[in-house]
Amino acid sequence: MSISSIKDHLVPRHPTVINKASPEYKSNIEEWTKLLDQLKERLKEATSEGKEKSIALHKKRGQLSARERIELLLDEDSPFLEICPLAGYEQEHCTLGGSVVSGIGLVSGVLCAINANVPTMAGGAMNETTVLKVGRFQQIARENRLPVIVLTQSAGANLQQQFKVFHRGGGGFRNQALASKLGIPSCCVVFGSSTAGGAYTPGLSDYVIMIKKQAQVFLGGPPLVQMATGEIADAESLGGADMHSRISGVSDQLAIDEHDGIRKAREWISNINWERQGKLPERHLLGQYEEPFYDPNEILGIVSSNIRIPYDATEVIIRIVDGSRFTVFKPNYGVNLVCGWGFIQGIPVGILANNNVIFTQEANKATQFIQLCNIKNTPVLYFQNITGFMVGKRYEEEGIVKAGSRFINAVSNSKVPAITIMMGASYGAGNYAMSGRAYEPRFLFSWPNSRCSVMGPEQLTGVMDLVMRQGAKRAGIEIDEELASQRKAMFQMSVEAESDVYYTSSRLLDDGIIDPRDTRMVIGFCLEVVYNIKVEGGNIYGISRM
Structure with a gap:
């Protein structure tokens, strides 16, 4: 039995539940067509000299x-x-x-x-x-x-x-x-x-x-x-x-x-006699790997251009990995964070992808998964669509600060190459935990729908309004509601502009904006690049507040 057939036998194709006939699917494609036409126009402008x-x-x-x-x-x-x-x-x-x-x-x-x-x-x-x-x-x-x-x-x-x-x-x-x-x-x-x-x-x-x-x-x-x-x-x-x-x-x-x-x-x-230090898998070098079973074009129907509308990141992953085969890690624990292993163009990868806000379980799961990837010398992909860590009295008592810190500790000290794709929201400490720009992934690319900021514009504007009102109350100052409303609207417009993907890309907070359908191709190329040096994990931990 060949290596390929053994792999097929051990790793079944992941099922999909997407209904391509649904109104939501068709609407998503229409909205993405507008976004991608805009991207093409701006990239064409960028080729002008x-x-x-x-x-x-x-x-x-x-x-x-x-x-x-x-x-x-x-x-x-x-x-x-x-x-x-x-x-x-x-x-x-x-x-x-x-x-x-x-x-x-x-x-x-x-x-x-x-x-x-x-x-x-x-x-x-x-x-x-x-x-x-x-x-x-x-x-x-x-x-x-x-x-x-x-x-x-x-x-x-x-x-x-x-x-x-x-x-x-x-x-x-x-x-x-x-x-x-x-x-x-x-x-x-x-x-x-x-x-x-x-x-x-x-x-x-x-x-x-x-x-x-x-x-x-x-x-x-x-x-x-x-x-x-x-x-x-x-x-x-x-x-x-x-x-x-x-x-x-x-x-x-x-x-x-x-x-x-x-x-x-x-x-x-x-004539420089240059050789890569990392050893690429033979299946990649020989081109003996499967293309995704599910069409990558379907990503445009699965993901809404509106980042407020949730989607299952697993449906995206199985349209990027070889053969749509994906081994999920802890599928029933910390379900808001999808973790698992697959191959892209014959190269093994570990993947973390957000389905919603990060709780303590998600943070614990991510920490262990990153450790496993380092033990296995496996590059890590971060697929960001994250509003941040959960807040509130109950979650503070549960130790969300400690769990989140362990997660960030693991990301910071991970030795294997990281590649980050921003597929939607990238807010707050969620950006940090999912290997945002400050955590120096080898490469970081954005989809045209993505947004990055300390928090969503509405939430940030609301927080600033509450802080202003509390300060005014302590000082005994009466608030001019009309003026406050104007300032609130202006501030929200400013935050929305600064979180826009073209604003952040202009300031080199990513390495480029890509068509979601090209994600597999871009990651595959980046993986070949990172193997110019030896891909090796190791002990990733310093002091951690257990």
Whole structure:
């Protein structure tokens, strides 16, 4: 009997109770169609690389766009997982995407982290969003041991945002140095100007390729040199590709044009003798795994676009895992939290998914399950749709604080890779317990319906109103009800705006917004990435208040 048939025999297909003919199912699909059309429109906007005039001038110089450079760099038919494409969305003084395109793809058969400046957006100058996005990109590359290729052409820091760029921006160079010490290889292809602080990007890279008569690297350009020293020099002799290839040695290869520079980068990757440290299961490598038995498209009918309407997370899980086979852990205990094991593209995973608020039983169950995943060296997936922990006198007496603390302790100290998907609400300490951004999962993606905040807008507004009234009563102040009502409405509008998924994604609180139907594909790719290093659990506990 084959491995596959043994697995099929031991792990039955999980049943479904979805009625595709129900009015609710059909209504959900209609609402999701609107949400996904909006997502497509905004992602399309994110692929734009600036004003038509700037792009036309760039092309006239015979230069490729940032996305064209990435496309040529990647292997044919390689996937490209773009990171934070909507960073900076609707933020004043910030370019959409932060004037950089970042992601992961195959180059000469090796999974690489790729970052390309977009020179047709403000000359590729770095703004606040750029700094944050590049920092996240470098964190992903370092944590997952990904070789880095940077395609550089940038005007340096946006001087109008010097305060927001300068102080944190230097951390990017430190990150390069730390990655080099860890033995993570890096290659920088310089296509145009790389000035001032930007000169350290190639300077700190393991390998540098410069494009002849295009690349220019210098700490100070001709005007600054003349002002500081009185010396007059043109840009090419001061920091051109030919000079750096023949005299300074900053350049390791001189490319005759952009296509040649990209070819040399691919050649370099093919010669670094790079091997992953983690061992992927044979069934994944050979593609010998089942697709879900239940259609992933059905997720749109199961999940309401309105996060107030509950759904059974198990119905989502069985449309993501291989063969729709899912082994549930403690099915009758702590039922508001679904825990269990399955496979995604042949890779074993442990899954935690919310069905409702977290009680003491759910917290205890999660803690034990995370420990088991660490013992089994199994990556953990967190599917968030959570309003938080249960509150009230009874639950405090039962020790919800202790149970919740043990849960958070386990999440914090878990050694195996974590991947988080926000599938709805993500409120309060529930966000923390389910491995929100602050808990540094390897990857975190959101669905377009999701919302993230300290609590729901109505609850938060109500709490603030109660606090205000109690304070006024203690001070003996009479409340102006009309003014209080106006302030309450304005505050609720503000909270709703700040919890919106596009607001949070714009500020890099996730790694991107994805179509729910693509969840399996995205997770599968991320799992392959995390296996670049050895997946290993261990003792996850410090002091805990039992």
